[in-house]
Amino acid sequence: MNYQLFGTKTGLRVSELALGTSNFGTATSYGADPAEARRIWEGYVAAGGNFIDTSDAYQQGEAERLVGQFMGADRGDFVLASKYSRTASPTAALAQLGNHRKAMTQAVEASLRRLGTDYLDLYLVHLPDSVTPVAEIARGFEDLARAGKILYGGFSNFPAWRVAAAVTLAELRGWIPLVGVQVEFSLLQRTAERELLPMAEGLGLGVMGYSPLGGGVLTGKYRQGESGRATVVGAEVDSPRINTMLDVLLAVAQEVGAAPGQVATAWAKARGVLPIIGARTRAQLDDQLRSAQLQLSPEQLQRLDAVSAVPLGYPHELLAAQHNLLTGNRADRVSWPARPVA
Ligand SMILES: NC(=O)c1ccc[n+]([C@@H]2O[C@H](COP(=O)([O-])OP(=O)(O)OC[C@H]3O[C@@H](n4cnc5c(N)ncnc54)[C@H](OP(=O)(O)O)[C@@H]3O)[C@@H](O)[C@H]2O)c1
Structure with missing residues (x-):
């Protein structure tokens, strides 16, 4: 595993693949049981991974609890990102939900308890509530940093103009740096290239890309008639757009002797986005880790670019x-x- 700066606003070095944990636990009845989640964790750490992505909402808090157990006394070795806005409870009271300071303050305390740590390296607002001003979020992050509960702030699923306003405001006010964004990014979802990625590059923000396999579709397994998360949740697995894309992806995978999912993840990395791997089993993790060694030629990248462009x-x-x-x-x-x- 190689390491890279997470954006240019900080000297924080992270591994080139982050570990997603939305599959850690079975509280939502779909995911990895604690023993399998531990095997995924151990495989990622053995490969040199140090960048963990979690959220209070994942598996209703079970993912954070498992991450806390797995980190144990090695907490300091990991760059730990978590998120707030949705809470761990599917029946949370209205006052607990959203982006405002009350939700943020309550959520961070609950996350720290579940994770068994007294600080988060990166705290992200998970998704916009459409009402809380970004100034309130940025100031909230500043106060959490001063209280020693977080080191950096960031945004997930926010429009570029709102992130840019918050980052600029934080810089002008001397608040803690807002260092990164988390966006959906894959060969099947490239619309972040319109505004979000250029904004991140311009402002020196790190970019974590979630769903690099399009929820599993880009492994090509649904072409073999397999079932999995996409069929369980009823996602589209074989539209003309997906099939045209998969034809090229499978051809490139065959040329380089790799699995299609590894090629899809390597492509996202080549576009300057740090992929968050979403394995549900240890075998899937091992498979995805191999994308770190994969080099695609400029011509192969160009074919993948051309077939997936938006x-x-x-x-x-x-x-x-x-x-x-x-x-x-x-x-x-x-x-x-x-x-x-x-
Ligand atoms: N900020 C946000 O709003 C947000 C949203 C989504 C995710 N995330 C983060 O990003 C992480 C990754 O997202 P994601 O889970 O959507 O990623 P993904 O890589 O697109 O999808 C992961 C799914 O792909 C399948 N898969 C993975 N490796 C495979 C392999 N080698 N062979 C066959 N199938 C494989 C598994 O599904 P099966 O169950 O079919 O096996 C797995 O659950 C999450 O864990 C979370 O940390 C953030």
Whole structure:
């Protein structure tokens, strides 16, 4: 396993694959039992992994409890990220839910208790509640940091403009750095490339990409008629878009002698996103860890890019079309960034 900085706002070094824990536990009746979760943990740690992603909501708090047990006395060796907004209880009172300071304050205490630690390395707001201002969230993170409960803050599933406003405000006010975002990113979900990824690059934020296998679809197993999470939750597994994508993914996998899921994860990494592996079994983890060694050629990456591209829309397409105009028809002699700076 190699290590990299998580964004450029901090010297924090994390492993190139993060361990997702939404499958740790069976409280939602689908996941890994504690013994299997421990085997997944041990495999990840043995491979050199140090970046753990969890949430109060995963398996109704069971995931955090298991992570706490597995870390034990080695807590200091891990970069531990957790999230709030949804709580561990499916029947939580309204006052406990959302992004506001009351929810944040109560949630962090509950997470710390379940995790058996007195601080989180990274605390993310899980998803927007559509009402709490980002200034309240950023100030809440600052207060938690001053109280010694978190080291850094971040955002998950937020629109880019709201993250950018919060990061800028925190910087101007001298609050703790908001260092990263967590977004869905895979060959099947690339819309983060429109605003979120350029924003992260521009502001020096680390990017954790969740669902790198599209929930398992990108392993190609549903083509073999297997069942799994996607069929259990009734997700789409064989639309024309998915099939066109899988044709190219399987071809590249065969060329490099790897499993399709490993190629999909290596592709996400090559796009500058740090994948969060979501194994449900130790065998799946071992399989996914092999993506760290996989090198795809520029030509293979280009084929995967081409088959999975999403329209960037306005204003990006207008900007691309304006190159000639803005360079006085000397576009061939002016070097542009790979993607125009908006
Ligand atoms: N911030 C957020 O809102 C958010 C949302 C989602 C996830 N996350 C984080 O991201 C992590 C990963 O997300 P994800 O679980 O959606 O990732 P994913 O990799 O897209 O999907 C994981 C699923 O793929 C299947 N799988 C994994 N490895 C496999 C293999 N080698 N062969 C065959 N099937 C395999 C398993 O499903 P089967 O059950 O079919 O075996 C597993 O449950 C989560 O654990 C969580 O930490 C964050």
